[in-house]
Amino acid sequence: MSFFGFGQNAEIDIVLNDADTRKKAEHKTEDGKKDKYFLFFDGETVSGKVNVTLKTPGKRLEHYGIKIEFVGQIELYYDRGNHHEFVSLVKDLARPGELSQSQSFDFEFTHVEKPYESYTGQNVKLRYFLRATVSRRLNDIIKEMDIVVQTLCTYPELNSSIKMEVGIEDCLHIEFEYNKSKYHLRDVIVGKIYFLLVRIKIKHMEIDIIKRETTGTGPSVYHENDTIAKYEIMDGAPVRGESIPIRLFLAGYELTPTMRDINKKFSVRYYLNLVLIDEEERRYFKQQEITLWRKGDIVRKSMSQQAAIASQRFEGSHCENMSAQAREDSN
Amino acid sequence: MSEPTVADTRRLNSKPQDLTDAYGPPSNFLEIDVYDPQTIGVGRNRFTTYEVRMRTNLPIFKLKDSCVRRRYSDFEWLKNELERDSKIVVPPLPGKALKRQLPFRGDEGIFEDSFIEERRSGLEQFINRIAGHPLAQNERCLHMFLQDESIDRNYIPGKVRQ
Numbered sequence: 001m002s003f004f005g006f007g008q009n010a011e012i013d014i015v016l017n018d019a020d021t022r023k024k025a026e027h028k029t030e031d032g033k034k035d036k037y038f039l040f041f042d043g044e045t046v047s048g049k050v051n052v053t054l055k056t057p058g059k060r061l062e063h064y065g066i067k068i069e070f071v072g073q074i075e076l077y078y079d080r081g082n083h084h085e086f087v088s089l090v091k092d093l094a095r096p097g098e099l100s101q102s103q104s105f106d107f108e109f110t111h112v113e114k115p116y117e118s119y120t121g122q123n124v125k126l127r128y129f130l131r132a133t134v135s136r137r138l139n140d141i142i143k144e145m146d147i148v149v150q151t152l153c154t155y156p157e158l159n160s161s162i163k164m165e166v167g168i169e170d171c172l173h174i175e176f177e178y179n180k181s182k183y184h185l186r187d188v189i190v191g192k193i194y195f196l197l198v199r200i201k202i203k204h205m206e207i208d209i210i211k212r213e214t215t216g217t218g219p220s221v222y223h224e225n226d227t228i229a230k231y232e233i234m235d236g237a238p239v240r241g242e243s244i245p246i247r248l249f250l251a252g253y254e255l256t257p258t259m260r261d262i263n264k265k266f267s268v269r270y271y272l273n274l275v276l277i278d279e280e281e282r283r284y285f286k287q288q289e290i291t292l293w294r295k296g297d298i299v300r301k302s303m304s305q306q307a308a309i310a311s312q313r314f315e316g317s318h319c320e321n322m323s324a325q326a327r328e329d330s331n
Numbered sequence: 332m333s334e335p336t337v338a339d340t341r342r343l344n345s346k347p348q349d350l351t352d353a354y355g356p357p358s359n360f361l362e363i364d365v366y367d368p369q370t371i372g373v374g375r376n377r378f379t380t381y382e383v384r385m386r387t388n389l390p391i392f393k394l395k396d397s398c399v400r401r402r403y404s405d406f407e408w409l410k411n412e413l414e415r416d417s418k419i420v421v422p423p424l425p426g427k428a429l430k431r432q433l434p435f436r437g438d439e440g441i442f443e444d445s446f447i448e449e450r451r452s453g454l455e456q457f458i459n460r461i462a463g464h465p466l467a468q469n470e471r472c473l474h475m476f477l478q479d480e481s482i483d484r485n486y487i488p489g490k491v492r493q
Contacts, residue, residue, distance in 0.1 A: 168465050170390065170391060171465040171468075172465075177343055179343060187338065188338045188339075188340050190339070190340055190341070190342070190343060191343060192342065192343045192345055194345060194346070197358070198357075198358060198359055199358050199359045199389055200359055200463065200465065201359050201361075201463065237357070237359075239352060239353065239355075239357055239358075240352045240358065241346070241348035241349050241352035241353065242348055242352075242353070243345035243346070243348070245342045245343070247340055247342075278463070279463075280460050280463055280464070282464065
């Protein structure tokens with residue numbers, strides 16, 4: 001990027017070796033647009049080529065060194081100057097000298113640790129990127145390529161249900177239950193609300209998913225709440241003994257895994273908010289934290305195994321004959 | 332986009348509802364009527380009272396059926412007591428209509444039938460909204476307003492316990 005028109009200039013391009021086969025993932029940018037980036041997981045090798053293309057043929061490019069870096073950093077929006085790098089790897093591609101023609105340099109970052117998931121939020125951003133630099137006397141030529149990292153988990157060993165009795169004394173007592181406390185991003189929240197005492201005039205009930213992004217430490221902690229979903233589960237006035245079912249499919253919402261105290265800089269937590277609204281628009285609510293995790297794609301089960309699971313769903317329903325029929329069909 | 336596994340979306344088990352609970356009378360019955368406006372007195376010392384009748388099955392109220400007479404300033408007193416003692420945002424009362432109390436009006440001012448009806452309706456809305464609030468139901472002033480013959484302005488403010 002020479003301002004004076006003389007001297008040589010060059011373009012840098014970073015190309016991954018597995019660009020054809022590697023999957024891309026959609027990720028929201030800071031201004032809300034969605035873009036696709038190459039998807040990497042923890043421990044994977046990042047390798048490719050840096051192509052330096054001279055703009056004016058014939059002229060040499062003088063430089064003070066060519067290098068490529070793999071960086072993982074956390075950026076707090078209110079403190080843009082300070083980037084907190086938690087991963088920083090460098091590979092020198094060329095010692096200071098001259099390039100007489102366009103050249104390509106191979107690089108490989110073997111089994112790179114990527115401990116956290118890429119995240120773009122309201123007040124904080126965690127990103128991974130490759131940065132190729134051609135150092136020069138006046139101004140460097142830099143090219144950055146962002147990648148997206150996802151952290152995968154397997155089914156948690158302990159996943160107890162959430163069951164609680166709450167209320168306002170002598171006015172409203174309910175017992176709510178959610179089938180799990182840890183849900184994966186394409187899971188279903190199955191639950192129920194049981195009314196023990198109803199002395200107020202309820203108009204309807206909904207369940208909200210709230211995302212809370214916490215940035216900062218000590219006295220300057222800042223919470224940003226965002227209601228990701230509002231889902232009405234009951235319309236009308238319930239009476240004592242009534243049980244209202246909940247079935248909320250998470251796949252339809254933009255969710256990330258729960259992130260706790262990432263590099264001591266920020267957290268992203270999710271809460272289920274059960275809200276009851278009475279006829280005078282008064283709101284009664286109970287918030288409960290849930291843990292979200294990302295499930296890796298697993299190998300497809302065989303057809304008969306899938307059918308067996310599906311037929312089990314008919315078990316416990318009214319018609320004995322129906323469940324026997326389904327089992328016969330699946331064989 | 333097909334999922335390799337089938338999600339388990341069966342409902343959770345719940346107790347069957349007792350039929351008396353399902354079809355019995357609701358335990359949240361609360362109705363307050365503000366009606367029968369009567370203008371008492373003569374000349375400049377006139378004022379209007381309204382009958383406030385409450386019917387309920389909520390156990391927090393001592394009387395399940397009560398009937399008292401109240402005037403606008405009594406409603407104002409209740410609003411002030413609740414704003415001071417409870418943490419509730421108290422709904423608004425219908426207007427004070429000071430302009431209507433000035434002399435040299437062409438009409439009856441605050442004793443005009445249409446105005447009384449507007450005020451009656453606003454007071455009914457106000458008392459129903461506030462009496463249904465679980466926190467307001469704990470206040471002594473609300474019970475005194477609805478169920479005592481007359482309001483003792485020297486009462487000791489406090490909470491009601493079941």
